[in-house]
Amino acid sequence: MDLKSIALATSGLIALASTAAADPVELDLWTIDDPGEYHYVMADEFMAQHPDIKINVRTVQFEDMVNDLARGVATGDAPDITYIDNPEVALFASRGLLLDLKPYIEQSDIVNAEDIFPGPLSSVSYEGGIYGIPRGANTIALYYNADMYRAAGLDPDTPPRTWDELYEAAKVLTKPEDNVYGLAFSAVATEEGTFQFLPWLQMTGGNYDNVDTEGAARALSLWKKILDEGLASPDTLIRGQWDSTGTFNAGTAAMSISGPWELPRMSSEAKFDFRAALLPVPQEGADRASALGEGDNVILASTDNPDEAFLFLEFLYENMDRVWNDFGYLPASKVEVKDPKYPEIYAVFEESMKYARNRGPHPQWPRISKAIQTAIQSTLTGQATPEDALAAAQTSIDKILK
Amino acid sequence: MLTFTKPFRDGAGFDTVLVTLALGYLVLFSGFPLVYNLVMSFQEVDLFSLASFDRPYVGLDNYTDVLSRPETWGIFLNTVKFVGISVAAQLSIGFALAMFFQQNFPGSTWLRGLFLAGWIMPALVVGAVWSWILAGDFGVLNHVLMSLGLTSERIFWLSDPNVSLYSVILANIWLGVPFNMILLSVGLAGIPEDIYEAAEMDGANAVQRFFTITLPMMRAQLGAVISLGVIFTLQQFDLFAALTQGGPSNASNVFQYWSWQLSFQYYEIGVGSVISVLMILFVILVAAVYVRSTRHEHIA
Numbered sequence: 001m002d003l004k005s006i007a008l009a010t011s012g013l014i015a016l017a018s019t020a021a022a023d024p025v026e027l028d029l030w031t032i033d034d035p036g037e038y039h040y041v042m043a044d045e046f047m048a049q050h051p052d053i054k055i056n057v058r059t060v061q062f063e064d065m066v067n068d069l070a071r072g073v074a075t076g077d078a079p080d081i082t083y084i085d086n087p088e089v090a091l092f093a094s095r096g097l098l099l100d101l102k103p104y105i106e107q108s109d110i111v112n113a114e115d116i117f118p119g120p121l122s123s124v125s126y127e128g129g130i131y132g133i134p135r136g137a138n139t140i141a142l143y144y145n146a147d148m149y150r151a152a153g154l155d156p157d158t159p160p161r162t163w164d165e166l167y168e169a170a171k172v173l174t175k176p177e178d179n180v181y182g183l184a185f186s187a188v189a190t191e192e193g194t195f196q197f198l199p200w201l202q203m204t205g206g207n208y209d210n211v212d213t214e215g216a217a218r219a220l221s222l223w224k225k226i227l228d229e230g231l232a233s234p235d236t237l238i239r240g241q242w243d244s245t246g247t248f249n250a251g252t253a254a255m256s257i258s259g260p261w262e263l264p265r266m267s268s269e270a271k272f273d274f275r276a277a278l279l280p281v282p283q284e285g286a287d288r289a290s291a292l293g294e295g296d297n298v299i300l301a302s303t304d305n306p307d308e309a310f311l312f313l314e315f316l317y318e319n320m321d322r323v324w325n326d327f328g329y330l331p332a333s334k335v336e337v338k339d340p341k342y343p344e345i346y347a348v349f350e351e352s353m354k355y356a357r358n359r360g361p362h363p364q365w366p367r368i369s370k371a372i373q374t375a376i377q378s379t380l381t382g383q384a385t386p387e388d389a390l391a392a393a394q395t396s397i398d399k400i401l402k
Numbered sequence: 403m404l405t406f407t408k409p410f411r412d413g414a415g416f417d418t419v420l421v422t423l424a425l426g427y428l429v430l431f432s433g434f435p436l437v438y439n440l441v442m443s444f445q446e447v448d449l450f451s452l453a454s455f456d457r458p459y460v461g462l463d464n465y466t467d468v469l470s471r472p473e474t475w476g477i478f479l480n481t482v483k484f485v486g487i488s489v490a491a492q493l494s495i496g497f498a499l500a501m502f503f504q505q506n507f508p509g510s511t512w513l514r515g516l517f518l519a520g521w522i523m524p525a526l527v528v529g530a531v532w533s534w535i536l537a538g539d540f541g542v543l544n545h546v547l548m549s550l551g552l553t554s555e556r557i558f559w560l561s562d563p564n565v566s567l568y569s570v571i572l573a574n575i576w577l578g579v580p581f582n583m584i585l586l587s588v589g590l591a592g593i594p595e596d597i598y599e600a601a602e603m604d605g606a607n608a609v610q611r612f613f614t615i616t617l618p619m620m621r622a623q624l625g626a627v628i629s630l631g632v633i634f635t636l637q638q639f640d641l642f643a644a645l646t647q648g649g650p651s652n653a654s655n656v657f658q659y660w661s662w663q664l665s666f667q668y669y670e671i672g673v674g675s676v677i678s679v680l681m682i683l684f685v686i687l688v689a690a691v692y693v694r695s696t697r698h699e700h701i702a
Binding site (some may be wrong): 073074097179190235247252367370374383 | 449450452454472473537538539558560561562563566646647648649650651652653666667668669670
């Protein structure tokens with residue numbers, strides 16, 4: 001008897017005991033939210049409508065989710081429904097651990113796969129199946145401090161549209177004597193670095209499987225130039241998006257590349273006229289691209305109550321129009337958001353969503369992402385030229401993809 | 403009570419029970435993980451095959467993989483630097499402090515006790531505090547250095563690849579000094595005072611007394627402190643997590659942190675295990691030195 005079957009037997013006993021004690025169907029839900037946030041609020045509302053279903057919500061730290069889920073699956077202790085960050089869906093789907101929702105969606109009156117934006121839809125699709133429903137989406141854009149624009153003699157109504165304009169603006173806005181950097185972004189050696197860089201690569205025609213391109217080298221050279229000339233803090237290399245944008249809120253960076261999750265804090269901390277613009281493109285008329293973030297609601301293949309679990313997923317999908325105002329992220333499907341908060345910024349992010357592209361999907365995503373992070377970091381620290389760094393990344397990625 | 407338990411405690415059976423308990427504990431909690439780790443280093447392991455032994459054997463592939471990666475050599479050198487500089491500095495500062503407090507001035511025992519405060523703090527908290535001190539744009543240290551006119555440009559302690567490893571070493575030295583000091587204080591207290599008095603009467607000066615009495619008498623303690631220092635330094639993980647995450651571009655990465663990154667961030671658990679195995683081999687060597695130096699202590 002191996003570890004797994006012992007665990008299965010034990011959990012079976014527990015399940016037996018609990019069904020004997022209580023009639024309602026119990027669903028275990030793992031989330032990265034804290035009480036008072038999305039999954040907790042939604043579970044309460046759902047239970048009020050469906051007294052026969054009980055949802056047990058458990059918070060798992062974002063960075064622990066993949067490890068905990070894998071452990072849960074190995075010991076037969078996995079939840080029925082969980083949140084997964086979108087690049088990780090393929091990892092679990094490729095192992096047959098997630099329930100294919102396609103047959104359920106085809107029967108559903110509420111979920112229509114065609115209404116889901118292509119980026120989010122591709123993040124839950126794997127080899128013909130649909131393994132989750134996006135709970136929402138986010139993407140990145142360029143925040144800028146309109147007061148600093150005016151002070152520097154720039155027009156806040158025409159934010160930078162191209163990479164060159166971004167560089168020029170950053171240069172004008174950088175004021176070392178006042179401790180102000182022109183731009184804040186993140187080139188940290190984590191998934192966040194990949195998240196920030198990938199759109200730059202995609203705008204020039206590359207993607208995660210094709211990184212050794214002229215456009216990618218151009219993007220990295222620009223990043224390096226921005227750092228070398230002191231237009232962004234050297235800490236950009238070790239700082240995530242949240243901390244980088246913190247410096248924008250504090251008035252020590254004039255522009256910041258980040259996502260809508262910044263808005264609640266920005267509106268309380270930033271004492272200036274902040275605005276947002278689409279990510280600048282390589283040159284006038286070039287293709288747009290943007291990052292795609294947020295995660296998906298998935299059902300584990302091991303669940304005993306797939307129908308009730310899907311009912312809850314439908315309920316979550318039905319409330320997609322509330323995610324911007326109530327929970328701070330963007331809808332992942334075509335819905336109308338009534339009276340959005342920060343309407344101008346919402347409009348920017350809503351348009352940006354059209355260009356948001358998925359990371360992957362690929363079951364080995366963390367390793368692909370690491371190759372990209374390594375290229376970014378070795379270029380920016382001057383250990384390698386952009387061309388060499390990208391060629392090395394391509395070699396690693398080819399090895400993973402083959 | 404004593405007379406009642408005596409027959410049990412004297413019997414050979416009781417000895418066997420004691421040995422079995424200790425051995426059982428070691429086998430279960432040290433032996434099994436070590437062997438399991440060794441086995442994993444020869445297998446292709448990911449998150450989902452952690453719970454079963456049924457995994458593809460890949461022979462020495464993981465080992466050749468680790469040794470052929472371009473970053474391996476740099477990370478190895480970082481590890482050597484991290485351990486070497488940390489242990490040397492912790493030991494010399496700790497030894498100096500121990501001798502300082504040995505002077506028995508008023509309040510010396512109290513003050514020595516207070517020095518332990520830094521050691522009691524969890525390394526993650528220490529890391530968080532140091533990350534404020536060492537922050538590039540708004541760090542305390544840069545502010546002090548610039549106010550004193552010692553530097554005109556900010557030093558990016560954590561994000562400059564030429565500096566970041568030394569920043570972690572600095573924090574680690576600070577963290578390890580009290581432990582070294584307290585162990586060495588115990589050793590110093592054990593040297594009989596009359597030896598020093600006799601030497602002083604014979605005309606030996608302070609330096610001579612240090613090299614002919616203190617150092618030789620402290621041999622066992624120094625051996626133990628150095629071995630423990632190496633082992634603790636090789637375990638130092640939290641500071642890396644809190645300060646640099648091994649970055650930028652592996653400039654401050656060391657084996658122990660890299661092993662964790664490979665296993666739990668990139669899910670190449672077999673490869674991460676290889677690094678653990680290599681580190682264990684080295685630690686066994688150091689532990690042997692430690693055991694030798696404590697055995698010496700018992701004989702003395």
